[in-house]
Amino acid sequence: MFQTIRNAWRVPELRGKLIFTIFALLIFRLGACIPVPFIDTETLGQYMSQQSASIFGLLNVMSGDAFMYATVFALGIQPYINSSIIVQLLTIAIPALERMAKDEGEEGKKKIAAITRYATVAIALIQAFGYYTMINYYGVVTVKGVWPAIVIIAAFVAGSAFVMWLGEQITEFGIGNGISIVLFAGIVSRGPAMVNNIINGVQNWAAGGDPQTYSVLAPWFIPLIVVGLLLLTALVVFIDNAERRIPVQYAKRVVGRKMYGGQSSHIPIKVNMAGVLPIIFAQAIASIPATIGSFVPSAQTEGTGWYNFLHFFKTTGLPYCIVYFLLIIAFSYFYNTIQFNPVEVANNLKKNGGFVPGFRPGKPTSDFLSRVISRITLFGALFLAVVALLPAITGNIMEAAKSSAGSSLAIGGTSIIIVVGVALETVKALEAQLMMRHYKGFLE
DSSP: OHHHHHHHHTSHHHHHHHHHHHHHHHHHHHHTTSBOTTBOHHHHHHHHHTTTTSHHHHHHHHHTTTTTTTBTTSSTTHHHHHHHHHHHHHHHHOHHHHHHHHHSHHHHHHHHHHHHHHHHHHHHHHHHHHHHHHHHHTTOBSSOSHHHHHHHHHHHHHHHHHHHHHHHHHHHHSSSOHHHHHHHHHHHTTHHHHHHHHHHHHHHHHHHSOHHHHHHHHHHHHHHHHHHHHHHHHHHHHHHHOEEEEEEEEOOEEETTEEEOOOEEEEEEETTTTTTHHHHHHHHHHTHHHHHHTTOGGGGSTTSHHHHHHHHTOTTSHHHHHHHHHHHHHHHHHHHHHHOOHHHHHHHHHHTTEEOTTSOTTHHHHHHHHHHHHHHHHHHHHHHHHHHHHHHHHHHHTTGGGSTHHHHHHTHHHHHHHHHHHHHHHHHHHHHHHHHTTOTTTTO
């Protein structure tokens, strides 16, 4: 990866793109540090640090701590991601949008992109209003009234729209997918805070445990965590690049005096086709009890019904892990079903004179592809579930559930998958740019 970046830096055009990407990310991080007026950010930050097990913790990680302190970019890139997913689902469900995306070519893609932008602003407006309602309920808004409310909500929406525009500019004038890179920058910026939380978790464990046992085991905790993260990163890289290649043979056909076809190809099917989306969806749904509990005052009182309910579904507890595991499996199958249509692929092969060796064109081919997708999806879903649950298991082993490290570890697997995936995607984009310029030896 470093060799690819160094080679790309030698090319003036690519160097300009890299500088533009770095400059855009600096603007993003600057906006993530500018607070919105009329808000007591210190009090809000103390409150949000206690809600890291809820959906707010996930939003805070994706925004790079901007959500915790109600900065201009507090909503981050989440409204655009939600809008893209919704429009993608609607494209499959609504025939008019499907025809627009497939039949109208580049013009149809532009229309879909415009619809996504408008939907992003609408979702950002809803989320900004909900965020303002929450912080106003907890008394961190220093000036009451309609005008301060309009200013706060408008600042959140404008910040989200600007982040969306910034991501599109990176895609056009920079390197890689701008939206993914913005998300990558937000997560990486929280690296020091996550390391600090892990250290605090070890210290809290030491304070409540046996001092003699701690003196023996403590020196090994941090190296074990580092080695574990490196092994987890290597596993994510391996699975992200893994794919099942289904061979395809094209029949020979004579057109005039020329013979076409006869060549062999393959259909690449990635093991982790859904990426990190199943984990994000599952995390959002599984954290609903904790999110609701954050709005109920009695949930903080020991012995109440809400307190017992939230304690039952704590992020390191067995019920939460079971629900989390099943949701990841379900969303993986759901998203892969949307992404890959075996019937459509089989029909396209049949139209172009292609076939999978050993299977007749048409329904037998689609049935074979469905079985392959089902098995690969199960393996990919199990991988995502294990990666997502490993931090929770580690938190239980370290007895970190009583410390601030437990919540950070609970989303550590998601962060690693996103960071590694974006890094690999960006390196592949750089390699493609280098290949286009025919610089021999750069990729060797």
